[in-house]
Amino acid sequence: MGLQTVFRAVIMGAPGSGKGTVSSRIAQSFVLKHLSSGDMLRANIEAKTDLGLLMKSCIDQGQLVPDDVISRLILSSLRGLEQSSWLLDGFPRTVAQAEALDSVYDVDSVINLDVPFQTIRERLTSRWVHLPSGRVYNIDFNPPKKPGLDDVTGEPLAQRDDDSPETVSRRLKDYERQTQPVLEYYRSKGVLETFSGTETNKIWPHVHAFLTRKIPGNQQAVGKA
Numbered sequence: 001m002g003l004q005t006v007f008r009a010v011i012m013g014a015p016g017s018g019k020g021t022v023s024s025r026i027a028q029s030f031v032l033k034h035l036s037s038g039d040m041l042r043a044n045i046e047a048k049t050d051l052g053l054l055m056k057s058c059i060d061q062g063q064l065v066p067d068d069v070i071s072r073l074i075l076s077s078l079r080g081l082e083q084s085s086w087l088l089d090g091f092p093r094t095v096a097q098a099e100a101l102d103s104v105y106d107v108d109s110v111i112n113l114d115v116p117f118q119t120i121r122e123r124l125t126s127r128w129v130h131l132p133s134g135r136v137y138n139i140d141f142n143p144p145k146k147p148g149l150d151d152v153t154g155e156p157l158a159q160r161d162d163d164s165p166e167t168v169s170r171r172l173k174d175y176e177r178q179t180q181p182v183l184e185y186y187r188s189k190g191v192l193e194t195f196s197g198t199e200t201n202k203i204w205p206h207v208h209a210f211l212t213r214k215i216p217g218n219q220q221a222v223g224k225a
Ligand SMILES: Nc1nc2c(ncn2[C@@H]2O[C@H](COP(=O)(O)OP(=O)(O)O)[C@@H](O)[C@H]2O)c(=O)[nH]1
Pocket: 013, 014, 015, 016, 017, 018, 019, 020, 021, 022, 123, 124, 126, 127, 128, 136, 137, 138, 139, 140, 141, 142, 198, 199, 200, 201
């Protein structure tokens, strides 16, 4: 073991709690690889891969995809990243997934974004995404520079099929039933760190301070906070 080691983290929170938004800030401030399960699944749908075609209706309806499918996808993406720090966003979402991850890697920290469901319902109906990159916008919070277009590529933004109010309700219910037990799982391992609030801009400084303590100095991007 060298002096500097890698840092392996998971970011958790209900759909719409800000995982993607906070993850992109983390990826700007620290040297680590951000892997989003939702982005990977949507990329498969866009590219019409066998996996994407198989999973599309499941995802559009707001249902979780089967544990073995997502576990295989994520664990294979982590292969080759043994020497890198990483942040998993959207995985694990069930205890079975957490156990699958655990069988291969120890997780150093789990960042839990705790945001009231009412706040989330309001946010998700005004979420717009650039599907190819996963960049996420919000009409109120972080609107694109040009309405309806991605800031970087200028390509059109889309609303997610699973962000309709009914589907959001279903996703929040599934979150309580299937994902909250994962928080207990990590709490019992002593790696859970919860950040509560209704605004990402207020939560973010606490996440940043926490990671600054946790992440080896050579993996902190200079001049960015
Ligand atoms: N109004 C408001 N919207 C936010 C805030 N933080 C994130 N959002 C938006 O809420 C939506 C959900 O955030 P996202 O990061 O995609 O959450 P995820 O589903 O947990 O990955 C997106 O449209 C974000 O732009 C906030 O503090 N206030």
